Amino acid sequence: AQTVTQSQPEMSVQEAETVTLSCTYDTSxxxxxxxxxxxxxxxxxxxxxxxxxYKQQNATENRFSVNFQKAAKSFSLKISDxxxxxxxxxxxxxxxxxxxxxxxxxxxxxxxx
Amino acid sequence: DTGVSQNPRxxxxxxxxxxxxxxxxxxxxxxxxxxxxxxxxxxxFLTYFQNEAQLExxxxxxxxxxxERPKGSFSTLEIQRTEQGDSAMYLCASSPLAVSRxxxxxxxxxxxxxxx
Numbered sequence: 413a414q415t416v417t418q419s420q421p422e423m424s425v426q427e428a429e430t431v432t433l434s435c436t437y438d439t440s441x442x443x444x445x446x447x448x449x450x451x452x453x454x455x456x457x458x459x460x461x462x463x464x465x466y467k468q469q470n471a472t473e474n475r476f477s478v479n480f481q482k483a484a485k486s487f488s489l490k491i492s493d494x495x496x497x498x499x500x501x502x503x504x505x506x507x508x509x510x511x512x513x514x515x516x517x518x519x520x521x522x523x524x525x
Numbered sequence: 526d527t528g529v530s531q532n533p534r535x536x537x538x539x540x541x542x543x544x545x546x547x548x549x550x551x552x553x554x555x556x557x558x559x560x561x562x563x564x565x566x567x568x569x570f571l572t573y574f575q576n577e578a579q580l581e582x583x584x585x586x587x588x589x590x591x592x593e594r595p596k597g598s599f600s601t602l603e604i605q606r607t608e609q610g611d612s613a614m615y616l617c618a619s620s621p622l623a624v625s626r627x628x629x630x631x632x633x634x635x636x637x638x639x640x641x
Contacts, residue, residue, distance in 0.1 A: 445628045457632040503567050515628045519567030
């Protein structure tokens, strides 16, 4: 079974600084997707960034970037130039790449920033 | 189209009562998912629809839970004979069928259920 582990229950960062959130996962699949979702207080979950496992290049979305280490099964999120609006619960999630079938997500327990 | 919507946003019920939640996905999305999120945890997969067909159910979905998606549009999740352990946030998500984007799930605001 696939598992996703976020070992940092809570992190803090000053405005304009950079913070890195950690995520590790376990899977026997070779092809999959990894995600970071943001869940602000009392608001809906938003997709922040997505990484395809077969792509070696790390994904970036504006101030958000990932460090994807496939061999180590590590997928960290870096937030640069942090803003007050970045305060939220961040979830790391995994799904195997099964074309034509369900892409159900397996989530970690979250990191509160 | 403003995204995935869920109703009601909050539901308080007494143990033993039945409750039903509704999810309206993004209109062009063929796939619809239900997740449950308890306090301090990440969401856990419950069930999945492709159009009107329910293709997968988690072991978390006991016999008291039933989900439908008539006509492949909105979906309902019913919980019969609610128990205190059913208290959680119930999240709905949808995704397009396009191969390049099938993995991108867009979440609704959730329905928070409290069973007293």
